[in-house]
Amino acid sequence: MKLKGSEIIIRTLIEQGVTDVFGYPGGQVINIYDALYKYRDEINHVLTAHEQGASHAADGYSRATGKVGVCIATSGPGATNLVTGIATAMLDSIPMVAITGNVPCSLIGKDSFQEIDITGVTLPITKHNYFVNRIEELADSIREAFAIAKSGRPGPVLIDVPKDVQVAEYEYEPMPVVEKQALPEPEAKDIEKAVELINASERPYIYIGGGAAGLGLGKDIVRLADKIDAAIGCTFMGISAIPDGCPRFLGMQGMHGHYASSISQNEADLIIGVGVRFSDRATGNVAKYARSTKIIQLDPDSAEINKNVVVDLGIVADVEHAFRAILEAVESKAHPEWSARIEELKEEEERIEKHIAAKSDAKLSPKMVFDVINACKPPRTVIATDVGQHQMWTAQYATFDTTRRFVSSGGLGTMGFGLGAAIGARVATGDTTVLITGDGSFGMNLNELATAVSHGIPVVVVLMNNGVLGMVRQWQTLFFGKRYSETVLTDRRTDFVKLAEAFGAVGYRAGTREEFEDAFKKAIASGEVTVIDTLIDKDEFVLPMLPPGGSIDDIITEID
């Protein structure tokens, strides 16, 4: 049948299984919005307050489900407002399709009103992008975009459609949902070599990253760890890959990682990396990272092998298949000395934590906030964050009962990511969604409260309010002689309870553990958009800390 380009876009999205999109209308996408109106019973559009919010919502939607998140924006400023969201998805390998309108082809290149070369702008931050100037290529470009976004190492794809292509007519035939491109099977000799390295290891450490988090390998990872008597640690992006309560799981390692996890990784004689990229935040000084450790790296992206650290064996293949092949082939082995050492490190970590807690006389510490959240949150709760101290506390303290429940900007570290992402995650899952944020990050995109309220998306916002840009302040405390340049926010005098109410949400203020617990329980039960202004001290630090460019020997566990 012959359809207009704008309708082809929406029909192709529906055909590809899309049920929700996030976006904002504008001059060069009016036709697309007209088609959305026509198909409003088949596809749900969430109008955000800002295109950036739409991009983060599409990202959060994807992180929580593994489905491809979709966002729509108009040309020019609409398109550039997506940029931070697209870059966030790129750095964390999140599948996303962004659709932008552009001025008609006859006006392209003439600096027309709201014209921007968005494919040029997003070239370095997309897996691929399309400028579709021929209606004949429209439907297939969208299909290809979905295939690229979800295949191999996932990522964002942008499709820019000039207005005249949206109004032109062309034949449309529905097609099946595009399949992920199959990844190569692991080679037998690589599996053999991996098994050899593992069998020879006395102190193995399984290291889980974002590339493994979405695969549902959790149980197999624990099985391998049991079989070879290994410790399990993860990167920031690997959080929630291993369900809580696994005694072998030591949590995140790296700059703000758990003490036992970081130290044991350094002492291991073999690291089995699954979907990790050994980023600077994870390794510290690479020259000093895991010096006497052999490394196996499983990844679908060949460019990750030997990129940041030189590995002894890189396996570029379907990670699940490779992992399972290794799991089946390795010998069962016990390493009592290694286990004892891990226990010792865990005890040391506990001692450090107790020591920090004992020094604090806070009525409401970050740890207490998470003790309450962990105890009161319903099963399958999604925890989203912004970026800063609160994000690292979440990474350290929050517990997760299943995978894809931790939604946070790791690679790009995007302040202002959280609220949009939480909205997307809640729309995608229908599960309780809690946003942990700070007063700095929340200030960046709090306008999305309007989105949550207008669409009845009951996100619970735990705003850890310390009146400062805490993470930068922490660096200023440690490395800049306590010169707190532009990190004090108390002059803002924002009343977040009133602010929540002004948006039509519910606001609470909590200064003690009891107040917080009361507010949090009410928020979870109410089904209303809620902001809990959670007052914490400005001198709470994220510890331990491996200073930037430092090595494991420089780990800071205490600040006076």
Added chain:
Amino acid sequence: MAKTEKFVIAMYVDNKFGVLTRVTGMFTRRGFNIDALAVGETESSDYSRITITLSGDKYVREQLINQLNKLHNVKKVEVLDDDCIKRQLMLLKVSYTSATRAEILAAVEVYRAKVIDYTTGEMCIEVTGDPSKIDAFIKLMLPFGILEMCRTGVVALERGNKTLFNND
């Protein structure tokens, strides 16, 4: 430090607008420097061949190939054998006097170059060959006063029946 060497990368890419930007953009983004670049259509009009000469160690070589392979429009990419056939073309305008004319023409003869424009006081010479031959010719012309010159990127093919990409 691993050894830095000059090498040649050849790739088949979709013959579409914007593809060259995608390729060169990746070099910029990851901090790799291009020495010379040549692009042109291939035996199939669906594909262009991009030939890039650059220097780098083993890390640079591996990263480049892996990163290029990730670009959707790059269909095949390889580092060519060291002994591949490399050719570059240069146009060079040099001034002459009656005293220097014969010497310049002798050089043209020896280098199997060609004089393609000849006016009173200046001549334009075309030279083709391996980049090192072109370098040597430039060195030879320097004392005479080079007015202007331009050289293309290197194009290269491997020897024998080796081909980069089979279109079938």
